[in-house]
Amino acid sequence: MSPIDEPTxxxxxxxxxxxxxxxxxxxxxLLREYYDTEWGMPVRGEQPMFERVSLEGFQAGxxxxxxxxxxxxxxxxxxxxxxxxxxxxxxxxxxxxxxNAGIVRNQAKIRAAITNARATVDLREEGGLDAFVxxxxxxxxxxxxxxxxxxxxxxxxxxxxxxxxxxxxxFVGPTTMFALMEAVGVVDTHLVGSHRRGCSGIWQRP
Numbered sequence: 001m002s003p004i005d006e007p008t009x010x011x012x013x014x015x016x017x018x019x020x021x022x023x024x025x026x027x028x029x030l031l032r033e034y035y036d037t038e039w040g041m042p043v044r045g046e047q048p049m050f051e052r053v054s055l056e057g058f059q060a061g062x063x064x065x066x067x068x069x070x071x072x073x074x075x076x077x078x079x080x081x082x083x084x085x086x087x088x089x090x091x092x093x094x095x096x097x098x099x100n101a102g103i104v105r106n107q108a109k110i111r112a113a114i115t116n117a118r119a120t121v122d123l124r125e126e127g128g129l130d131a132f133v134x135x136x137x138x139x140x141x142x143x144x145x146x147x148x149x150x151x152x153x154x155x156x157x158x159x160x161x162x163x164x165x166x167x168x169x170x171f172v173g174p175t176t177m178f179a180l181m182e183a184v185g186v187v188d189t190h191l192v193g194s195h196r197r198g199c200s201g202i203w204q205r206p
Contacts (some may be wrong), residue, residue: 057171086117086206
């Protein structure tokens with residue numbers, strides 16, 4: 001590890017480009033690109049939100065790097081997460097997905113994605129999945145200065161989890177939903193010292 005990659009007192013790591021990032025996004029090029037361009041930016045629209053919910057569900061118990069590397073294969077296998085297409089999947093599709101080595105071949109998670117697609121379609125009568133998720137945006141966001149200060153759940157993620165379950169969704173536990181809220185910009189958990197803090201335009205620095 002070069003001196004420039006050493007964590008600073010406030011928990012960020014200064015990269016060779018001089019930019020400060022949290023440890024999880026500092027070294028792996030794929031995670032760094034994801035952090036710098038996608039993570040924490042506002043996600044709007046039914047299809048993008050359904051994709052994020054689906055991938056967060058597949059991530060449960062695994063690393064996000066694993067899911068990110070498999071994301072192109074996931075998109076191809078799940079018809080780019082078109083809710084209508086996935087909602088129409090049959091047992092033949094379940095078998096097809098279980099035989100696809102490019103994705104996470106977990107039957108419970110695959111079936112959950114199909115179930116969640118059908119629940120997403122049903123939510124259109126109430127304004128849609130993206131509006132539903134954003135309705136749980138808190139009044140304030142965390143201001144973590146170190147990785148240890150980043151929460152893993154919140155009252156809002158617990159409430160979102162319960163609400164989605166009532167709507168028929170699966171693999172949407174409070175921790176998974178907090179990760180979703182971080183990823184799509186509903187909350188800002190960028191470390192205060194990170195160059196991406198406040199990038200969503202929703203929350204003011206710090």
